[in-house]
Amino acid sequence: xxxGVAVAAASMIQxxxxxxxxxxxxxxxxxxxxxxVLPRELPMAVKPVLDDAPLLKLGGKKVKPKLxxxxxxxxxxxxxxxxxxxxxxxxxxDDPKAAPTSSVAVGDAAAPPPDADLAKQVDPALQDLDAAVxxxxxxxxxxxxxxxxxxxxxxxxxxxxxxxxxxxxxLGWFNSRFKQPxxxxxxxxxxxxxxxxxANVSSxxxxxxxxxxxxSGNATFDAKVRATMDxxxxxxxxxxxPLYPGILGSTVQPxxxxxxxKCE
Amino acid sequence: xxxTSLRWVVALSVLSAAAHAQEAKPDESALGEFVVTxxxxxxxxxxxxxxxxxxxxxxxxxxxxxVRRNFExxxxxxxxxxxxxxxxxxxxxxxxxxxxxxKLGAEAIVKVAARKHTSGxxxxxxxxxxxNVGKDPVYEKKLLVDAKDVRVTxxxxxxxxxxxxxxxxxxxxxxxxxxxxxxxxxYRIFSMDADGHNLTPTSDPNDTAIAPAWGPSQxxxxxxxxxxxxxxxxxxxGQKHERIxxxxxxxxxxxxxxxxxxxxxxxxxDSAGSAIYVGKPDGSEMKKVSSTExxxxxxxxxxxxxxxIGGSKAKGSQRVYVxxxxxxPPGFTAGAPAFCDTEDGIRLVYxxxxxxxxxxxxxxxxxxxxxxxxxxxxxxxxxPACSPDGRLLAFFSTRKKPGTYxxxxxxxxxxxxxxxxGESLRWEALPPP
Numbered sequence: 214x215x216x217g218v219a220v221a222a223a224s225m226i227q228x229x230x231x232x233x234x235x236x237x238x239x240x241x242x243x244x245x246x247x248x249x250v251l252p253r254e255l256p257m258a259v260k261p262v263l264d265d266a267p268l269l270k271l272g273g274k275k276v277k278p279k280l281x282x283x284x285x286x287x288x289x290x291x292x293x294x295x296x297x298x299x300x301x302x303x304x305x306x307d308d309p310k311a312a313p314t315s316s317v318a319v320g321d322a323a324a325p326p327p328d329a330d331l332a333k334q335v336d337p338a339l340q341d342l343d344a345a346v347x348x349x350x351x352x353x354x355x356x357x358x359x360x361x362x363x364x365x366x367x368x369x370x371x372x373x374x375x376x377x378x379x380x381x382x383x384l385g386w387f388n389s390r391f392k393q394p395x396x397x398x399x400x401x402x403x404x405x406x407x408x409x410x411x412a413n414v415s416s417x418x419x420x421x422x423x424x425x426x427x428x429s430g431n432a433t434f435d436a437k438v439r440a441t442m443d444x445x446x447x448x449x450x451x452x453x454x455p456l457y458p459g460i461l462g463s464t465v466q467p468x469x470x471x472x473x474x475k476c477e
Numbered sequence: 478x479x480x481t482s483l484r485w486v487v488a489l490s491v492l493s494a495a496a497h498a499q500e501a502k503p504d505e506s507a508l509g510e511f512v513v514t515x516x517x518x519x520x521x522x523x524x525x526x527x528x529x530x531x532x533x534x535x536x537x538x539x540x541x542x543x544v545r546r547n548f549e550x551x552x553x554x555x556x557x558x559x560x561x562x563x564x565x566x567x568x569x570x571x572x573x574x575x576x577x578x579x580k581l582g583a584e585a586i587v588k589v590a591a592r593k594h595t596s597g598x599x600x601x602x603x604x605x606x607x608x609n610v611g612k613d614p615v616y617e618k619k620l621l622v623d624a625k626d627v628r629v630t631x632x633x634x635x636x637x638x639x640x641x642x643x644x645x646x647x648x649x650x651x652x653x654x655x656x657x658x659x660x661x662x663x664y665r666i667f668s669m670d671a672d673g674h675n676l677t678p679t680s681d682p683n684d685t686a687i688a689p690a691w692g693p694s695q696x697x698x699x700x701x702x703x704x705x706x707x708x709x710x711x712x713x714x715g716q717k718h719e720r721i722x723x724x725x726x727x728x729x730x731x732x733x734x735x736x737x738x739x740x741x742x743x744x745x746x747d748s749a750g751s752a753i754y755v756g757k758p759d760g761s762e763m764k765k766v767s768s769t770e771x772x773x774x775x776x777x778x779x780x781x782x783x784x785x786i787g788g789s790k791a792k793g794s795q796r797v798y799v800x801x802x803x804x805x806p807p808g809f810t811a812g813a814p815a816f817c818d819t820e821d822g823i824r825l826v827y828x829x830x831x832x833x834x835x836x837x838x839x840x841x842x843x844x845x846x847x848x849x850x851x852x853x854x855x856x857x858x859x860x861p862a863c864s865p866d867g868r869l870l871a872f873f874s875t876r877k878k879p880g881t882y883x884x885x886x887x888x889x890x891x892x893x894x895x896x897x898x899g900e901s902l903r904w905e906a907l908p909p910p
Binding site: 277278280281282283370371372374375376378379380381382383384387388391392393407409418449451452453454455456457459460461462465466467468469470471472473474475 | 507508509510511512513514515516521607610615616640641642643644645646806807808809820821822829831837839848849850851852853854
């Protein structure tokens with residue numbers, strides 16, 4: 214009897230325990246996660262402060278100084294000359310006498326470019342210009358050069374040649390210092406831009422200052438021209454030939470043009 | 478009328494250099510406007526014809542050969558080969574077939590000729606034609622000279638023709654002086670013409686003579702040591718050698734003169750090393766100008782700047798100093814500075830040790846910067862010297878064929894002048910006739 218009561222009591226205790234466990238597994242109260250407070254974004258100015266302390270030297274091997282490689286001048290490019298050639302054409306006249314006398318071009322020979330050295334056809338605009346020049350009176354009296362032009366003023370062929378050679382030297386000097394703003398301005402637009410500058414030159418040929426006499430109107434191009442001229446100020450132009458020291462005046466007038474820009 | 482040697486006798490329609498150089502006011506409109514495109518403008522090498530000669534006379538052969546070689550050396554022109562010369566007459570007074578040469582692409586024609594004159598002298602003449610101007614010469618010069626002066630006259634004709642063609646007279650009427658080894662122990666002073674001819678030793682073979690330079694009145698100044706005594710500054714006027722009185726008892730290592738020969742710079746040994754002093758060519762009014770512990774090999778630039786090789790025992794390598802400031806790259810031992818008055822402005826040229834007992838020649842702006850290397854992997858190249866017109870650089874080289882070499886500063890083409898190798902090469906123009 215006592216054993217039966219003990220077993221019954223123990224079974225009840227076990228049953229109560231299991232019921233309590235089941236009841237605890239289904240809680241009606243939910244514990245909510247605490248919302249995280251995000252930091253508030255506040256704009257602020259940052260002023261960098263340079264560290265006055267010198268940077269410590271990193272150890273390493275001794276760097277051996279190296280001379281630049283020997284500079285090899287490229288051979289000058291020989292200008293390609295084009296000669297007059299004939300080719301079959303639908304527009305040819307039906308007259309053997311009108312046949313051209315020049316040699317016949319080979320099958321797929323390239324047409325000469327517009328700026329070929331030997332131009333056989335002159336632009337109408339140039340013909341107009343020639344007519345205008347022909348109407349002008351020579352500006353210098355007396356005998357002139359065989360290939361002189363009416364608006365020409367130089368009577369000394371030696372000086373004219375020296376001036377021409379010196380102009381090419383000065384042009385090359387400026388060319389080597391001007392980089393086209395390719396990639397910053399659309400190519401079609403860049404080709405149309407030009408800006409004129411008047412640079413002051415001291416007696417020893419040093420460029421002392423400049424002013425932009427005719428800006429291109431494009432801010433990027435004008436900024437490039439100004440940057441080029443800023444770099445040129447303080448540099449010495451190539452000296453004029455000793456026999457004609459006066460051909461370099463107190464100003465030079467370069468016109469920076471985007472026409473030569475090579476866009477890819 | 479007696480005519481002294483090298484006197485100009487006849488000048489037909491001469492457009493003289495002096496007249497051109499005396500332009501007073503700058504011509505503001507000469508250059509005009511020019512268009513800068515930033516593209517590297519290809520350099521135009523004009524074709525030029527130096528007319529051949531069929532004359533068997535020695536003077537004619539010498540004059541024409543010299544002028545033609547000079548034009549080739551400048552690197553300024555593509556000289557049309559004699560083999561392409563159009564058939565015709567090429568005598569002293571024969572007319573030039575302008576049209577025939579024009580077909581060969583010549584832009585200018587140079588005609589030089591020489592023949593014996595009734596006076597016993599040699600008549601030399603030179604003409605220049607621009608084919609775009611016409612059939613009349615743009616330059617013409619005729620000279621009457623002694624037979625011994627034919628070669629130098631050919632150089633003067635070349636210089637005058639180059640002046641006519643470019644506005645910058647040539648520098649072929651000039652000569653060298655240098656110090657060369659004599660036997661195994663001593664060094665002698667040698668002089669020679671700019672074309673390598675007339676090589677002449679001038680100092681005693683039993684002494685050691687170093688570091689020569691051209692001084693006033695074409696005198697050669699140099700350092701001389703007898704029996705290991707300190708080097709003394711000497712002067713050779715073509716006849717006799719005499720010592721220059723200097724207020725120094727130590728060795729004189731080298732000497733230099735400015736453009737007008739009014740200033741003389743000497744490198745003097747002192748207790749700490751050596752120093753540069755500048756004074757008058759007679760050795761008076763000497764003042765110390767260098768501040769480096771070691772200072773040797775002074776040289777004046779055409780604009781009056783003074784360069785030398787300076788350094789200290791502590792720093793090791795020696796650098797080029799211009800007006801007491803180092804201008805050559807640090808870490809390289811530099812030597813033998815020289816200045817070149819080139820078409821592009823004044824340039825500083827010097828040699829740099831590159832290891833293996835070899836040197837290379839580099840060029841920079843007058844005050845340093847923009848260093849360019851002129852020689853590489855071609856033996857040891859030392860003692861650069863520039864022609865009076867700044868178009869050619871001469872130097873000694875131990876390349877495959879050791880000797881004195883010319884380099885065109887226009888085309889960078891190098892040609893051997895002769896087989897002479899030495900030290901302290903100096904190049905100076907001959908005085909006007």
